[in-house]
Amino acid sequence: MAKEGVEKAEETEQMIEKEAGKEPAEGGGGGSHRLGDAQEMRAVVLAGFGGLNKLRVTRKAMPEPQDGELKIRVKACGLNFLDLMVRQGNIDNPPKTPLVPGFECSGIVEALGDSVKGFEIGDRVMAFVNYNAWAEVVCTPVDFVYKIPEDMSFSEAAAFPMNFVTAYMMLFEVANLREGMSVLVHSAGGGVGQAVAQLCSTVPNVTVFGTASTFKHEAIKDSVTHLFDRNADYVQEVKRISAEGVDIVLDCLCGDNTGKGLSLLKPLGTYILYGNLVLTPCNPHLLSFQWWQVEKVNPIKLYEENKVIAGFSLLNLLFKQGRAGLIRGVVDKLIGLYNQKKVKPVVDSLWALEEVKEAMQRIHDRGNIGKLILDVEKTPTPLVSQKQRDLFSSRSESSRCRHKRGVGRWGGRKCRQGSAGQGWRRKPEVTK
Amino acid sequence: MAKEGVEKAEETEQMIEKEAGKEPAEGGGGGSHRLGDAQEMRAVVLAGFGGLNKLRVTRKAMPEPQDGELKIRVKACGLNFLDLMVRQGNIDNPPKTPLVPGFECSGIVEALGDSVKGFEIGDRVMAFVNYNAWAEVVCTPVDFVYKIPEDMSFSEAAAFPMNFVTAYMMLFEVANLREGMSVLVHSAGGGVGQAVAQLCSTVPNVTVFGTASTFKHEAIKDSVTHLFDRNADYVQEVKRISAEGVDIVLDCLCGDNTGKGLSLLKPLGTYILYGNLVLTPCNPHLLSFQWWQVEKVNPIKLYEENKVIAGFSLLNLLFKQGRAGLIRGVVDKLIGLYNQKKVKPVVDSLWALEEVKEAMQRIHDRGNIGKLILDVEKTPTPLVSQKQRDLFSSRSESSRCRHKRGVGRWGGRKCRQGSAGQGWRRKPEVTK
Numbered sequence: 001m002a003k004e005g006v007e008k009a010e011e012t013e014q015m016i017e018k019e020a021g022k023e024p025a026e027g028g029g030g031g032s033h034r035l036g037d038a039q040e041m042r043a044v045v046l047a048g049f050g051g052l053n054k055l056r057v058t059r060k061a062m063p064e065p066q067d068g069e070l071k072i073r074v075k076a077c078g079l080n081f082l083d084l085m086v087r088q089g090n091i092d093n094p095p096k097t098p099l100v101p102g103f104e105c106s107g108i109v110e111a112l113g114d115s116v117k118g119f120e121i122g123d124r125v126m127a128f129v130n131y132n133a134w135a136e137v138v139c140t141p142v143d144f145v146y147k148i149p150e151d152m153s154f155s156e157a158a159a160f161p162m163n164f165v166t167a168y169m170m171l172f173e174v175a176n177l178r179e180g181m182s183v184l185v186h187s188a189g190g191g192v193g194q195a196v197a198q199l200c201s202t203v204p205n206v207t208v209f210g211t212a213s214t215f216k217h218e219a220i221k222d223s224v225t226h227l228f229d230r231n232a233d234y235v236q237e238v239k240r241i242s243a244e245g246v247d248i249v250l251d252c253l254c255g256d257n258t259g260k261g262l263s264l265l266k267p268l269g270t271y272i273l274y275g276n277l278v279l280t281p282c283n284p285h286l287l288s289f290q291w292w293q294v295e296k297v298n299p300i301k302l303y304e305e306n307k308v309i310a311g312f313s314l315l316n317l318l319f320k321q322g323r324a325g326l327i328r329g330v331v332d333k334l335i336g337l338y339n340q341k342k343v344k345p346v347v348d349s350l351w352a353l354e355e356v357k358e359a360m361q362r363i364h365d366r367g368n369i370g371k372l373i374l375d376v377e378k379t380p381t382p383l384v385s386q387k388q389r390d391l392f393s394s395r396s397e398s399s400r401c402r403h404k405r406g407v408g409r410w411g412g413r414k415c416r417q418g419s420a421g422q423g424w425r426r427k428p429e430v431t432k
Numbered sequence: 433m434a435k436e437g438v439e440k441a442e443e444t445e446q447m448i449e450k451e452a453g454k455e456p457a458e459g460g461g462g463g464s465h466r467l468g469d470a471q472e473m474r475a476v477v478l479a480g481f482g483g484l485n486k487l488r489v490t491r492k493a494m495p496e497p498q499d500g501e502l503k504i505r506v507k508a509c510g511l512n513f514l515d516l517m518v519r520q521g522n523i524d525n526p527p528k529t530p531l532v533p534g535f536e537c538s539g540i541v542e543a544l545g546d547s548v549k550g551f552e553i554g555d556r557v558m559a560f561v562n563y564n565a566w567a568e569v570v571c572t573p574v575d576f577v578y579k580i581p582e583d584m585s586f587s588e589a590a591a592f593p594m595n596f597v598t599a600y601m602m603l604f605e606v607a608n609l610r611e612g613m614s615v616l617v618h619s620a621g622g623g624v625g626q627a628v629a630q631l632c633s634t635v636p637n638v639t640v641f642g643t644a645s646t647f648k649h650e651a652i653k654d655s656v657t658h659l660f661d662r663n664a665d666y667v668q669e670v671k672r673i674s675a676e677g678v679d680i681v682l683d684c685l686c687g688d689n690t691g692k693g694l695s696l697l698k699p700l701g702t703y704i705l706y707g708n709l710v711l712t713p714c715n716p717h718l719l720s721f722q723w724w725q726v727e728k729v730n731p732i733k734l735y736e737e738n739k740v741i742a743g744f745s746l747l748n749l750l751f752k753q754g755r756a757g758l759i760r761g762v763v764d765k766l767i768g769l770y771n772q773k774k775v776k777p778v779v780d781s782l783w784a785l786e787e788v789k790e791a792m793q794r795i796h797d798r799g800n801i802g803k804l805i806l807d808v809e810k811t812p813t814p815l816v817s818q819k820q821r822d823l824f825s826s827r828s829e830s831s832r833c834r835h836k837r838g839v840g841r842w843g844g845r846k847c848r849q850g851s852a853g854q855g856w857r858r859k860p861e862v863t864k
Contacts, residue, residue, distance in 0.1 A: 092736065173700060174740060176608045258731055267753040268605060270740075273731045296728035299690055299705045303743030304524065306753060308606060308702075311735030321699040321738060 038062070043135030044356050044374070048097045049089025052357040060100070063132075065113035065139045072125060072140070076158035077133045078104040079351075079359050079372040080191070081252075081275065082315070087360065095131065102133025102374075103315060106148065106157030116142045124148050126157040130319045134353065136376055143324035146331045149339055159191065159345035159371035164334050165327060166274060166314045167195035170250055173330070174310050175270040181247040182207040184238060184264060186257070188224050189216040191371040192275070194346040196250060197223040202342050209238050209246060219369050230366075235260050250274065258295055267306040274312040346370030352378040470494070475567030476788050476806070480529045481521025484789040492532070495564075497545035497571045504557060504572070506539040508590035508782075509565045511791050511804040512623070513684075513707065514747075519792065527563065534565025534806075535747060538580065538589030548574045556580050558589040562751045566785065568808055575756035578763045581771055591623065591777035591803035596766050597759060598706060598746045599627035602682055605762070606742050607702040613679040614639040616670060616696060618689070620656050621648040623803040624707070626778040628682060629655040634774050641670050641678060651801050662798075667692050682706060690727055699738040706744040778802030784810040 045058040065071040083101050085091055106126040109119055119125070119142065127133075128144040148157045171177040177200070185196045188210025197220075200206040210224035211234050217227050228237045238246060247268075249261040252275030261271045297309055317323045337343045348368040351359040352375060359372045477490040497503040515533050517523055541555040551557070551574065559565075560576040580589045603609040609632070617628045620642025629652075632638040642656035643666050649659050660669045670678060679700070681693040684707030693703045729741055749755045769775045780800040783791040784807060791804045 169700075173608075176605075267749055267755055268601075268758075273735050296730050297741070298728050299741060299743060301743070302741065303705050303745050304748060306743060306745055306749050308740060308742040309729070309731060309734065310740035311731060311733070311738060313735050313738055316736060317699055317738050323699055326700075 041136040042353060042376075043100045043132075044102070044353050045098050046087055046101050049087065049094065052087075052360060054087065054097075055356055055360070057353050057356075060135065062137060063135075063139045065111055065116075067114045068116060068141050068143075069113040069139045070109055070116060070119055070125070070127070070142050070145050071111035071113075072105065072107040072127060072138050072145070073110045074105045074107040074133070074136055074138055074376050075154035076106050076350075076376065077102050077374040078158045078162055078191075079356075079363060079374055080104075080162055081363055084360055084364055100132040100135055102129060102131065102135075104128055104158060104161045105133040105138055106154040106160075107138075107376075109145075110137065113139070113142075118142070119145065119147075124150075124152075124154075124157075126161055128161055128318055130315075134356065134374055141324075143328070144318065146328070146335070149335060152338065155347050155350060155373045155375065156345045158373050159347050160334070160338075161331070162314065163191035163195040163345070163371060164199075164343065165330050166192055166312070167199050168330050168334055169314070169317075169327075170272050170274060170312050171196065171199055171248070174272055174312055175248045175308075177203055177206065177248060179204045180206070182209065182242060182266075183248045183250065184209040184211075184234070184246045184261070185224075185250045186211045186230070186252055187366070188212045188227065189220050189369045190366075191346070191368075192250075192252065194220070194223060194370050195343070198343045199337075202337060207242070207246075209234070209241075213366055216369055235264055238264055245269065248272070258297075262297070262307060262309065265305075265307050268308070270308040270310060272310045272312050274314075348372050350375040350378055352380040354380040473568040474785060474808075475532045475564075476534070476785050477530050478519055478533050481519065481526065484519075484792060486519065486529075487788055487792070489785050489788075492567065494569060495571045497543055497548075499546045500548060500573050500575075501545040501571045502541055502548060502551055502557070502559070502574050502577050503543035503545070504537065504539040504559060504570050504577070505542045506537045506565070506568055506570055506808050507586035508538050508808065509534050509806040510536040510590045510594055510623075511783075511788075511795060511806055512536075512594055513795055516792055516796055532564040532567055534561060534563065534567075536560055536590060536593045537565040537570055538586040538592075539570075539808075541577075542569065545571070545574075550574070551577065551579075556582075556584075556586075556589075558593055560593055560750055562747075566788065566806055573756075575760070576750065578760070578767070581767060584770060587779050587782060587805045587807065588777045590805050591779050592766070592770075593763070594746065595623035595627040595777070595803065596631075596775065597762050598624055598744070599631050600762050600766055601746070601749075601759075602704050602706060602744050603628065603631055603680070606704055606744055607680045607740075609635055609638065609680060611636045612638070614641065614674060614698075615680045615682065616641040616643075616666070616678045616693070617656075617682045618643045618662070618684055619798070620644045620659065621652050621801045622798075623778070623800075624682075624684065626652070626655060626802050627775070630775045631769075634769060639674070639678075641666070641673075645798055648801055667696055670696055677701065680704070690729075694729070694739060694741065697737075697739050700740070702740040702742060704742045704744050780804050782807040782810055784812040786812040 039062045040059045041062050042057055043060045045056050045060070047054045047056060063071065080103065082103070086094070086101055104127065106124075109121050109123040109125055111121065112119060124147065125145050126148050127138070127140050127146070129138050129140045132138050146161070152160075171183070177183065181203075183196065183200055183206060185193050185208065187193045188197060189212040193210060193212070197208055197210065200208045207226070208224040209226045209228070210220070211228050211230045211232070212220060214229045221227055226237075226241055228234045245264040245266045247266055247270070249264055249269070249271045251257050251261045251271065251273050258271070258273065265271055302309065318327060334343065346369065348370040349359070349362070350373050356374060359374065362368055363372055471494045472491045473494050474489055475492045477488050477492070479486045479488060495503065512535065514535070518526070518533055536559065538556075538558040541551055541553050541557055543553065544551060556579065557577050558580050559570070559572050559578070561570050561572045564570050578593070584592075603615070609615065613635075615628065615632055615638060617625050617640065619625045620629060620640075621644040625642060625644070629640055629642065632640045639658070640656040641658045641660070642652070643660050643662045643664070644652060646661045653659055658669075658673055660666045677696040677698045679698055679702070681696055681701070681703045683689055683693045683703065683705050690703070690705065697703055734741065750759060766775065778801065780802040781791070781794070782805050788806060791806065794800055795804055
C-alpha cells in the first residue's frame with residue numbers, strides 16, 4: 001500500500017461553518033487552491049472512531065505508488081453504509097486511527113509503480129482501495145484497478161465496483177440465479193438493492209420482492225416486481241403473493257431477519273447474509289445494534305428443509321482471501337452488461353469532500369436512492385441558515401429534485417437533507 | 433399410495449436356516465413358487481424397529497394402482513444406508529411398523545391407474561417409492577416413475593435414482609460445480625460417492641478428493657484424484673495437497689466432520705450435509721451415533737469467511753416438498769449422460785429378497801463398492817456351514833470375486849460376507 005505522509009490536520013468543519021458564504025465559487029478544482037504544495041493533497045481523515053465530528057478534511061503528503069501499484073488522480077469516491085460502520089469502529093479488527101476512509105473510487109491514472117503492466121498514464125479507471133479512497137490521490141495495487149468504458153462517467157464508475165460486484169457475485173456465484181426464480185432484497189432503494197434489481201432483469205422471468213422506506217416506493221417501483229415498506233411484516237406479504245416463498249433472500253439487515261429470511265426460502269433456496277456485518281460481540285458500539293443477535297443455524301434443519309445459507313463479504317474476498325482474479329472476471333462481465341446498456345449505476349447525489357458528514361448522515365437516515373458519491377472536484381454547497389432552510393422547504397421540491405436515472409422520478413418526495421451540524425445545512429446536489 | 437393388504441407373516445429367516453440345502457435350485461422366479469395365489473406377492477417386511485431379526489420376507493396382498501399411480505412388476509430394488517437407519521427407527525417421524533422398506537426400484541409397468549398418461553403396460557422403468565419398494569410389485573405415483581434406456585439393466589436402473597439424482601443435484605443445483613473446481617466426498621466407494629466421482633469427470637479439470645476404507649482403494653483409485661483412508665486426518669491430507677482447501681465438501685458423516693468440512697472450504701466454497709440424517713435427539717437409538725453432535729453454525733462466521741452451508745435430502749424434496757417436476761428434469765439429464773456413456777451405476781452385489789439381512793450387514797460394515805441391489809428374481813444362495821466357510825475362506829478369492837464395472841478390480845481384497853445370522857453364511861454374489 002502507499003506510504004502515507006504526516007497529517008496536517010485542518011479543522012475543515014469549523015472552517016466551513018465560520019467561512020460559510022466566503023467559499024470561492026469556482027467549479028472544477030474545488031479546495032485544491034488551499035494546497036500550497038503539489039506534494040500534498042486533500043483527504044477525508046477519521047481522527048478516531050465515533051460520531052460525525054471525528055471526520056475532517058486534511059492535507060496529507062502525496063502518496064507515491066509502490067511496486068505493483070497505480071497512482072490515481074481521484075475524481076469520485078463511493079460512500080457505502082460500511083463506511084458508517086467504520087467511522088463508528090463497528091468492525092472486526094479495526095485499523096488504527098487516524099485513517100482515510102473509503103473503499104472505492106474512480107479517476108485517472110497518474111503514475112505507474114514498478115512492474116505494473118496493462119495500464120498507461122491517462123487511463124480512466126475505477127478501483128477498490130483497502131481504505132484511503134476518500135482523497136484527491138490514491139495508490140492501490142493494480143489487481144484492484146479496472147479500466148472504465150468511455151461513456152461511463154466518473155460518478156457512475158465510483159458507484160459501480162462495490163454494489164455491482166456484490167450483487168453479481170451473490171446472485172450468480174453464490175446463489176446461481178436462473179430463469180423463473182424469485183429474489184427478496186432488503187433496502188431495495190440502496191446501491192446494492194438497485195444493482196440487484198437491474199441484474200435480476202437480465203435473467204428471464206425473475207420476480208424481485210423488495211423492501212424499502214415507503215417514501216422511496218414511487219421512485220423505485222419500476223425496478224422491482226413487488227415492493228413492501230421496510231417496517232411491514234414482509235414475510236406475510238411475500239407469502240401472500242408466493243405461498244412457497246422465494247428462491248433467494250439477500251439480507252443485509254440481519255438480527256431477527258435471519259430467521260425470517262430462512263423461513264421464506266423455498267426448498268433448495270439460498271439465504272445470503274452480506275454487507276455491513278463486520279461486528280464483534282466484544283465491541284461496545286454493538287449495543288446500539290441488534291446484529292449480534294443473529295441466530296446460529298442448525299445444519300440438520302438445513303438438511304430437513306433443503307436450504308442453503310451463505311455469507312458474503314466482498315472486502316474480505318478482495319483484501320483477505322486473495323480473490324482479485326476472480327473478481328476481475330466478474331468486473332469484466334459487468335462492464336459487458338454496462339456496454340449492452342443492461343445495467344447502469346444509480347447515483348443518488350454528489351457531495352464535496354467537505355460535505356462528507358452530511359452525506360454520511362443521509363445514508364444513516366436511509367435517505368438515499370442509489371449511491372452517494374463524494375465528488376472530489378465539487379465545491380461545497382454554501383450552508384444555509386435555519387431561516388433560509390424554512391424558506392427552502394416551503395417551496396415546491398419538484399424544481400430542484402431532478403429525475404433519477406433508471407428508477408423513474410423522485411416524484412413528490414421530499415429531498416432529505418443532511419443533518420450533521422447544528423443550525424446550518426446544505427441542500428443536497430442530486431445527480432445530473 | 434397403494435393400499436397394502438393384510439400381512440401373512442412368514443418366518444423366512446428361520447425357514448431358510450432350517451431348510452438350508454433344500455431350496456429349489458431353479459433360477460428366475462425364485463420364491464414366487466411359494467405363492468399359491470396370484471393376488472399375493474412376496475415382500476420384505478420390517479416387523480418393528482430394531483436389529484436384523486426384525487426383517488422378514490412375507491406374503492402380502494397384491495397392491496393395485498390408485499388414481500395417478502403405476503403398478504410395477506419389480507425386477508430389482510436399491511438398498512441404501514438410509515434403509516439401515518429406517519430399520520433401526522433412527523428417522524424423524526418414523527412411520528408405523530410393520531412396513532415394507534425401500535425407496536427405489538426398477539421393473540416393468542404392469543397396470544396403469546386412472547388418469548395416468550405417458551406410460552404403457554410393458555414399459556421398462558425405474559421409480560422412487562415412499563417405502564414399499566422391496567417387494568415383487570409396487571404401486572407409486574406416475575410423478576416418480578421414469579422410463580429407462582434399452583441398454584440399462586434392471587440392476588443398474590435400481591442403482592440409479594437415489595445415488596445419481598442426489599449426486600447431480602448437490603453438485604449442480606446446490607453447489608454449482610464448474611470447470612477447475614475441487615470436491616471432497618466421503619465414502620467415495622459407496623453409491624453416492626461413485627456417482628459423484630463420475631459426474632465430476634463430466635466437468636473439465638475437476639479435482640476429486642475422496643475418503644474410503646483402505647481395502648477399497650485399489651478398486652476405486654481410478655475414479656478419484658486423491659484418495660485417503662476414512663480414518664486418516666483428511667483435513668491435513670487435503671491441505672497438504674491444496675493449502676487453500678476445496679470448493680465443495682459433500683458430507684454424509686456429520687458430527688465433528690461438519691466443523692472439519694467447513695474448515696476445508698475455500699472462500700465461496702459450499703459444504704453440503706446430505707444423506708442419512710433423519711435423526712431426532714429424542715430418539716434413544718441416537719446414543720449409538722455421534723450425529724446429534726452436529727455443531728450449529730454462526731452466520732456471521734459464514735459472512736467473514738465467505739462460505740456456504742447447505743443441507744440436501746432427496747426424499748424430503750420428493751415426498752414432502754413436492755419437487756417431482758424438478759427431479760424429473762434432473763433424471764432426464766442423467767439419462768442423457770448415461771446414453772452418452774458418461775455415467776454408469778456401479779453395482780456392488782445382487783441379493784435375493786431373502787438375503788436382505790446379509791445385504792444390510794454388508795452396507796453396515798461398509799463392505800460395498802457401489803450399490804447393493806435386491807434382485808427380486810434371484811434365488812437365495814445356499815447357506816454354507818462354518819466348516820464350509822473355513823474351506824471357502826482358505827481358497828483364493830480371485831476366482832470368485834469378479835471384476836467391478838468402471839472401478840477396476842476387486843483385486844486381492846477379501847470378499848466381505850454377510851454376518852447376520854449365526855453359524856450359517858451365504859457367499860455374496862458379485863455383479864455380472
